[in-house]
Amino acid sequence: MARRPAQTLVLITGDRLVRADRASSGELLELLDQERPEVDDLAVLVDAALRAGDAKPAKDVYVLASDLWSQTVELPAAAALNASPAELSTALTFEVEALTGTSAGESALGFQPLPGGGAERRYWVTLAPAFQVRAVEDVVTRAGARLGGLLHPGGLPRPLNGAPAGAPWARLELWEELTFDLHGAGAELDLEIDPGRPPAPTLPAEEGRHREVLALHGRDLGEAEPEVSRFELDDVAKRQTWLRGWGDVLRAPQASVPLVRPVAQPMSSGARLALALVLAALAIAACAGHSEWLAGRLDAVQAELKAREAPAAEAARLQKRQRELRAERAEIGQEVETLRVALSSYRGVCGQHTDRHVNLLRLLARAPESLVVERIRDTGAVCSVEGLADDPGAPAELARSLAEGLAGSYWRVSPPNTQALYQRQDGGPWSFVLRLEDTPPLPQTTPGGKR
Structure with missing residues (x-):
C-alpha cells in the first residue's frame, strides 16, 4: 500500500491545472498536468485535481491560484502600532474593500508584513471571497484532507537559481494580470506588485545580486540577458523546482506569505442541537464517572484515616499503660523500701534475741x-x-x-x-x-x- 504523501499542492493558472504530491523525503510527483477546464469555480477545479489518479491527497492541501487577488497595501503606522493580528486583518480588510469592491464581511484575507518604516506600514495581502474558501474547504474535507490555505502563486520568497545562503537576489515574475518584483537577502523580502505586464521583462543589474525571471511560458520572457536565470513554468523540471520551493515555504511553522486560512463557518441549528446533545451526554457521563471516582476516593480516604487513627489510639493506650506501670513501679518501690527497713529491723531484733x-x-x-x-x-x-x-x-x-x-x-x-x-x-x-x-x-x- 502506497504511503500517504506529506503535502499536496494544487496549482491553478489561467490555462493549467496541476496537482503535485510531495513525499516526506522531498521528492515531488505531479499526478495531474492538464489544460484548465473552462470553469471559474475554484472548488470545482480543486475537486478535479484531487480526484486525479487513485492516490489519496496528503493530510494538508494547499491551493495556489492565480485567480486570487494579491497586492501590497499600506496602513498608517499609528493604526498598525501594537495592533493584534486580528485587528490588523480587520483594518486591512476595510482597506482592500475600497480597492476591490468586495464587502469586508464577505471576504477572507491573509497578510504578511513587509520591511519599511516611516509614516506608513506595508503589507502583502491575498484576498478571496469567503464563500469560495468555504467551498474549497468542503471539497478538501470530502477528500479526507485538510485545507492548509489558499494564496496567489506569485511571490515565492526565496531564490530559484541556487544563490548562496544569505546572498542578495531579485526576481521578476510575470503572471496573467500581475507582475511581481521581488528583492530579497537572507530572511528579508521586499516586493512590489503591479497590474499588467511590462513591455520588456528586465531587471536592473546590481553588483553581487542574483537575478531571475519567471513566467508561465517561455514566450513571455522574450530575450532575457544571459546572466539572468530564466524559469518557464511550462518546463516540467523548472516547475517542479518552483513547486518544491513553495512546499518548503508552506511547511514552515510560520509561513512568511499571505496565506488565506479556512474561514470559521457558523454552525447550523441542527449541528448546534447535535453538539448540545453530545455535550450533555458527555457531561452526564463525566458527572457519573466523577461521582464514582469521588465514592472510591472517599472510601480510600476513610480507610487511610482509620489507618492513621490506629497508631494514634495505640499510642494513647501505650501512654496510659506507661503511666499505670510507673504508678505500680512507685508502689513496688515503696514496698521494697518498707521491706528493706523491716529486714534491717529484723536483723537487729534477731541480733538482740540471739545475745x-x-x-x-x-x-x-x-x-x-x-x-x-x-x-x-x-x-x-x-x-x-x-x-x-x-x-x-x-x-x-x-x-x-x-x-x-x-x-x-x-x-x-x-x-x-x-x-x-x-x-x-x-x-x-x-x-x-x-x-x-x-x-x-x-x-x-x-x-x-x-x-
Whole structure:
C-alpha cells in the first residue's frame, strides 16, 4: 500500500491545472498536468485535481491560484502600532474593500508584513471571497484532507537559481494580470506588485545580486540577458523546482506569505442541537464517572484515616499503660523500701534475741549471794527466772539489775513475785519468780514516710 504523501499542492493558472504530491523525503510527483477546464469555480477545479489518479491527497492541501487577488497595501503606522493580528486583518480588510469592491464581511484575507518604516506600514495581502474558501474547504474535507490555505502563486520568497545562503537576489515574475518584483537577502523580502505586464521583462543589474525571471511560458520572457536565470513554468523540471520551493515555504511553522486560512463557518441549528446533545451526554457521563471516582476516593480516604487513627489510639493506650506501670513501679518501690527497713529491723531484733540470753546469764552470775537461781524457763513469749532468796529485798534488786542490763533486748522485766516460805522465824526463805516478757520492736519509718 502506497504511503500517504506529506503535502499536496494544487496549482491553478489561467490555462493549467496541476496537482503535485510531495513525499516526506522531498521528492515531488505531479499526478495531474492538464489544460484548465473552462470553469471559474475554484472548488470545482480543486475537486478535479484531487480526484486525479487513485492516490489519496496528503493530510494538508494547499491551493495556489492565480485567480486570487494579491497586492501590497499600506496602513498608517499609528493604526498598525501594537495592533493584534486580528485587528490588523480587520483594518486591512476595510482597506482592500475600497480597492476591490468586495464587502469586508464577505471576504477572507491573509497578510504578511513587509520591511519599511516611516509614516506608513506595508503589507502583502491575498484576498478571496469567503464563500469560495468555504467551498474549497468542503471539497478538501470530502477528500479526507485538510485545507492548509489558499494564496496567489506569485511571490515565492526565496531564490530559484541556487544563490548562496544569505546572498542578495531579485526576481521578476510575470503572471496573467500581475507582475511581481521581488528583492530579497537572507530572511528579508521586499516586493512590489503591479497590474499588467511590462513591455520588456528586465531587471536592473546590481553588483553581487542574483537575478531571475519567471513566467508561465517561455514566450513571455522574450530575450532575457544571459546572466539572468530564466524559469518557464511550462518546463516540467523548472516547475517542479518552483513547486518544491513553495512546499518548503508552506511547511514552515510560520509561513512568511499571505496565506488565506479556512474561514470559521457558523454552525447550523441542527449541528448546534447535535453538539448540545453530545455535550450533555458527555457531561452526564463525566458527572457519573466523577461521582464514582469521588465514592472510591472517599472510601480510600476513610480507610487511610482509620489507618492513621490506629497508631494514634495505640499510642494513647501505650501512654496510659506507661503511666499505670510507673504508678505500680512507685508502689513496688515503696514496698521494697518498707521491706528493706523491716529486714534491717529484723536483723537487729534477731541480733538482740540471739545475745539476750547470754546477757541474762551473765547478769544472773553477778546476782547477790543471798539469792539462788533455781530454774530458767523460756516459753518464747515469756522467760521466767525462779529461785530462793534469804533476803526478801534481793529479788527486787535483781529485777532492777536485769532491767538495766537487758535494756534494748526486747524484754520487759516485771516486778518479782515473792512469797515467804516460813521456814524460819523471820518468814524466810522467800521464793521468787521474775518474768521477762517479749516486747515487739517499735515500728521504723521508711524514707517515704511510711512505717
